[in-house]
Amino acid sequence: MSTEWVLHCATSLAQLDPGATASATQLAQYYDVPQAYLAKQLQALVRAGVLAATTGPRGGFRLARAASEITLLQIVEAVAGTSSPYECREIRQQGRGALPPEECRSTCVLAAKMAEAHQAWRGSLAGVSLADVLATLPPSAPARTRLRLTGTA
Amino acid sequence: MSTEWVLHCATSLAQLDPGATASATQLAQYYDVPQAYLAKQLQALVRAGVLAATTGPRGGFRLARAASEITLLQIVEAVAGTSSPYECREIRQQGRGALPPEECRSTCVLAAKMAEAHQAWRGSLAGVSLADVLATLPPSAPARTRLRLTGTA
Numbered sequence: 001m002s003t004e005w006v007l008h009c010a011t012s013l014a015q016l017d018p019g020a021t022a023s024a025t026q027l028a029q030y031y032d033v034p035q036a037y038l039a040k041q042l043q044a045l046v047r048a049g050v051l052a053a054t055t056g057p058r059g060g061f062r063l064a065r066a067a068s069e070i071t072l073l074q075i076v077e078a079v080a081g082t083s084s085p086y087e088c089r090e091i092r093q094q095g096r097g098a099l100p101p102e103e104c105r106s107t108c109v110l111a112a113k114m115a116e117a118h119q120a121w122r123g124s125l126a127g128v129s130l131a132d133v134l135a136t137l138p139p140s141a142p143a144r145t146r147l148r149l150t151g152t153a
Numbered sequence: 154m155s156t157e158w159v160l161h162c163a164t165s166l167a168q169l170d171p172g173a174t175a176s177a178t179q180l181a182q183y184y185d186v187p188q189a190y191l192a193k194q195l196q197a198l199v200r201a202g203v204l205a206a207t208t209g210p211r212g213g214f215r216l217a218r219a220a221s222e223i224t225l226l227q228i229v230e231a232v233a234g235t236s237s238p239y240e241c242r243e244i245r246q247q248g249r250g251a252l253p254p255e256e257c258r259s260t261c262v263l264a265a266k267m268a269e270a271h272q273a274w275r276g277s278l279a280g281v282s283l284a285d286v287l288a289t290l291p292p293s294a295p296a297r298t299r300l301r302l303t304g305t306a
Contacts, residue, residue, distance in 0.1 A: 003239060004244055029248060031248040032248030072266055091158065091186065092161065097184060110164065114229075114278075124272075138256070145250065
């Protein structure tokens with residue numbers, strides 16, 4: 001759920017004019033999602049270097065880098081972490097079938113194959129930038145996004 | 154966790170002699186995992202056509218097909234399902250920024266890119282068969298597996 005939120009928020013922020021920002025309140029209203037929880041996700045994007053936060057009465061969030069320099073992987077991993085969902089608990093080393101330690105110095109082949117699959121997933125998302133996403137939107141989208149998100153056309 | 158279990162169980166069953174079986178009890182002892190929970194996972198593999206279950210006093214589980222015809226993807230999806238972990242709740246259609254329905258007839262580009270990444274993950278696992286996994290094991294592994302799993306060398 002939060003992955004969908006941050007992908008959409010970053011895509012919307014990518015449509016603002018250079019230097020313009022949107023607040024957590026504005027983003028929460030734009031998508032009708034709980035503001036407190038969204039604010040935490042936005043802070044995670046700041047920590048990941050995807051967004052920059054400015055303070056003050058007109059403060060808010062903007063992209064920390066050019067849209068072409070921000071990948072979907074960076075956005076997703078900012079909130080979901082970088083580790084593979086596959087959990088290897090080394091069951092090859094337990095029970096009646098436990099392998100001797102000298103056969104377990106290298107990664108279990110099953111864990112290695114699951115890690116390769118995770119890298120394939122990461123590679124796919126690393127190959128898509130926010131600029132690539134923007135290029136698929138209708139030409140009218142950015143002006144509408146700016147108007148509805150920040151009240152400026 | 155259960156993904157690790159079933160990957161290892163299928164790999165062990167792939168090392169049995171043709172027609173030989175191992176019971177849920179034997180597999181649970183082999184890996185020192187809870188038998189009742191493991192049995193449910195093994196049944197999921199049967200439903201997915203990865204394993205065949207035989208009944209009777211010497212009944213148990215064996216591969217339903219040749220090891221070269223069973224992929225890691227089939228094993229993983231038997232217990233984890235086929236859907237992507239990314240949840241698209243169509244937030245593009247809600248809140249102040251809601252897009253008109255006519256702009257939402259095709260999949261959201263962000264959901265589409267997440268689906269592409271999931272397909273890359275699936276493709277990676279679909280490219281690895283149990284026979285590929287067995288080919289990486291030491292030559293002594295199958296005999297030891299048979300001995301410790303079923304008591305037959």
